[in-house]
Amino acid sequence: MAKELKVEEKLKHLYELQKVDSKITEIEILKGELPMEVRDLEDSIVAMEQRIEKQKGQLEDFQGQISMYNANISEAEGLIKRYEKQLDEVKNNREYDALTKELELARLDIQLAEKRIRDTTGKLESKEETVSANEAKLVSKREDLELKKKELEEIISKTEAEEEKLGKKRMRSQKKIDTKLYDRYERIRKQYKNGLAIVHVERESCGGCFNSIPPQTQLEITLRQRIISCEHCGRILVDDNIQTSLEKLKAKEEA
Ligand SMILES: [Zn+2]
Known part of the structure; x- marks a missing residue:
């Protein structure tokens, strides 16, 4: 600006510039929080997906353990049948005692496996509840994300034109000020x-x-x-x- 302006005019130009800047700040604030919220939600969805994945892995482990205990039971039952058959054919007390001991051990094995199945089933069920609760949370987070994304897109499309207009206005205002x-x-x-x-x-x-x-x-x-x-x-x-x-x-x- 070649010509020196009067203070009053300078003040008016400054005031005008401030008004433009305040509008730009308003838009920035409006947009400024949403992208961050969208990013945070996306991160927390990824974390939740990983957590569920891990918990599902634990479910499989429990199921694997239960199958193993069931196999142990079948095996012990097979042994029991064999020992009972052998009992009918024992020739002396020593053989009888040995077989009875084996039978007892096999029955104990079954009891132990049954207890382990009960314990593991308890863990499995509570883990299943956790997984389904987390899956429900994930669904609501995804819905939330969709809403926030839509909101952000709307704001961007609405403010784009205004921001451009304000940018030009700002340049014009700035030129008037030394x-x-x-x-x-x-x-x-x-x-x-x-x-x-x-x-x-x-x-x-x-x-x-x-x-x-x-x-x-x-x-x-x-x-x-x-x-x-x-x-x-x-x-x-x-x-x-x-x-x-x-x-x-x-x-x-x-x-
Ligand atoms: Zn003050």
Whole structure:
């Protein structure tokens, strides 16, 4: 800008730029959280899928163990049949005692295997419950993800045009402000999460940090002869009427 602008005009341009930036920030906030939520959900779905996969592996292990115990039972039953048959043909006490001992052992084996089957079945059933609860959670997470993705797509398609428009508007606004002042504006703006560098005087206080402004300073702000920063937060202060003045200035520019 070759021509030196009056302070009042500088303030109006700054104020206009701030309005554009605030709208851009609003869109960023709106979009900013959703992609993160979508990513988080996708991660937690993958983790849940892996957990279920692992738990299903444990189910198979339990089933394998139960089959093995059943095989042990069949084997012991086969032995028992054989020993009982042999008992009918024993020739002496020694043989009889030996067979009775074997029979006893085989029956014990069966009891042990049956106990293990009961225990493992208990574990299997509780694991099955866990798996089905996790599968239900997974379904609802997937539904949630679909919703969030759709929401994000809608926002993106809705805001794309507006963002482009705001981007152009911002460039036009920036051109009206000299580099030094623009840098100052950007420096203040980056300090604050809400990106506010230009604030109104609200109830005799700074609209940014809410600290009160001395009456003399308030008066100076309305005069618009000097760029005044809040002594507490450094934000540039403008009076309430700047919006109306800005509209008048715009009408003049467009005429
Ligand atoms: Zn302040």
